[in-house]
Amino acid sequence: MEALLIILGIFVVLAVMAVSIHNGIIRRGNMVTRAWADVITYERQKNETLPALEKEAGNYKEHEKSLLENITALRSAIGKASRGDVNTDDLAAIEAATTQMMSGFNIAVEAYPDLKMADVTMSLMREISELQDNVAAAISIFNGNIEAFNSGIQVFPNSLVNSMFTHQKAYNPFDNKEATASLGFSPSRVN
Numbered sequence: 449m450e451a452l453l454i455i456l457g458i459f460v461v462l463a464v465m466a467v468s469i470h471n472g473i474i475r476r477g478n479m480v481t482r483a484w485a486d487v488i489t490y491e492r493q494k495n496e497t498l499p500a501l502e503k504e505a506g507n508y509k510e511h512e513k514s515l516l517e518n519i520t521a522l523r524s525a526i527g528k529a530s531r532g533d534v535n536t537d538d539l540a541a542i543e544a545a546t547t548q549m550m551s552g553f554n555i556a557v558e559a560y561p562d563l564k565m566a567d568v569t570m571s572l573m574r575e576i577s578e579l580q581d582n583v584a585a586a587i588s589i590f591n592g593n594i595e596a597f598n599s600g601i602q603v604f605p606n607s608l609v610n611s612m613f614t615h616q617k618a619y620n621p622f623d624n625k626e627a628t629a630s631l632g633f634s635p636s637r638v639n
Contacts, residue, residue, distance in 0.1 A: 491542055
């Protein structure tokens with residue numbers, strides 16, 4: 449009888465551990481989804497500011513057609529981003545389009561002093577720059593949540609519970625390939 453109670457006690461402890469691990473995996477997965485939603489929210493806020501900037505740039509459209517094309521490409525990329533699916537490739541396209549648009553606009557501002565003096569234009573550029581900083585912070589939080597989630601499904605005994613019950617797959621963190629290329633370094637494993 450005593451052996452049966454010990455076995456039953458071990459079974460209960462293992463079941464409680466499995467449920468706890470399963471819930472932790474689900475919680476970390478929800479944190480990844482939430483962090484992704486924050487990134488998309490900031491990108492969409494940027495998208496709401498772009499029409500006003502587009503209007504200002506439209507005043508110079510004969511001279512700055514490429515700038516308008518970059519703004520349109522950025523708006524299109526943000527529109528394609530989905531709240532439900534974590535897709536870092538879409539985010540990479542948005543970040544590349546933002547970089548192109550910002551550099552094009554900075555060139556236009558330098559080329560046209562009238563544009564440089566326009567308070568509305570400069571205010572919009574500051575707002576987009578602040579939103580871009582918010583996006584960068586949200587991406588950092590997103591990548592941290594991905595790291596916690598991936599570790600949570602890969603370490604033992606979590607990997608065992610995940611393979612038996614939860615069936616979650618690892619997420620790819622956002623990697624800014626342009627920044628990595630300009631840095632000239634990326635982490636690699638020693639063989």
